[in-house]
Amino acid sequence: MHVLLCEDDELIASGIVAGLQAQGLTVDHVASAGAARALLQAAHFDVMVLDLGLPDEDGLTLLQALRQRGEALPVLVLTARDTVTDRVAGLQAGADDYLLKPFDLRELFARLHTLLRRVAGRAVNTIEHGPLRYDPSTCQAWLQGQPVDLSRREQALLQALLHSRGRVLSSEQLKDSVYGFSDEVESNALNVHIHHLRRKLGNDIVETVRGLGYRLGKVQP
Structure with missing residues (x-):
């Protein structure tokens, strides 16, 4: 947030x-x-x-x-x-x-x-996306019922994607959600956080939309 x-x-x-x-x-x-x-x-x-x-x-x-x-x-x-x-x-x-x-x-x-x-439009804090559950109020994530440790930046990235499910977010929009305005951000920092999020939650958690940005990945059957 x-x-x-x-x-x-x-x-x-x-x-x-x-x-x-x-x-x-x-x-x-x-x-x-x-x-x-x-x-x-x-x-x-x-x-x-x-x-x-x-x-x-x-x-x-x-x-x-x-x-x-x-x-x-x-x-x-x-x-x-x-x-x-x-x-x-x-x-x-x-x-x-x-x-x-x-x-x-x-x-x-x-x-x-x-x-x-x-x-x-949610009635409860916990957000569910397939096998993933995330509670923004406690900063806790679970994958298939098992807790997953996420850094502050990874949490901010995940929240931005979950709150915008279905919508494509540009790199700049994601950076605005993850970093403060005065933070010094290295050119590849966002890609590093996306890589770590995929490693912890599965490759399908973040979908790359070529030329536009990123969005929350689809729930796999």
Whole structure:
């Protein structure tokens, strides 16, 4: 899961980034609405965590602008504004969820996975694909009932493919899901992760679509 965190409090932001990365998520952090706009145009994200008290623009204004231009990115509002009026305003502006400060990182992590599950139309966390089962909330994979140890990058790659089953993802789209915007990525890094995923889960887990990119492989009978 690739998360865009828009939070101007550096202490809070550093804690969120460290906590979510420890759970296997890829996180990019910005401290202003302007930086968030720029990054949303430059990279793909699965979900956005948005503080409302930003230095250059109110977070609700940013959220309304995103929705008005048709941006469907799931957004979790993270704020100290705790009145019912504030929560209603956030939801009406287009927020998908609303979490009050102070908060527990475990709850934030769970809510982010719930948002993605809702977008994918799933009622449970576990995703099944033939003999493969994967639970994004615990970062655990099983193949034919046996646990499989995946690195953080391999998990991010697998999640991107599972959430986009049936669709072809370009190399750039997959890199956006696996790496942060500021990460230095070697030219063959994605191919290495795909190779490792195929070695651990079977060659058919990732299908190469020549000239276009990759997609989740078909379930073999």
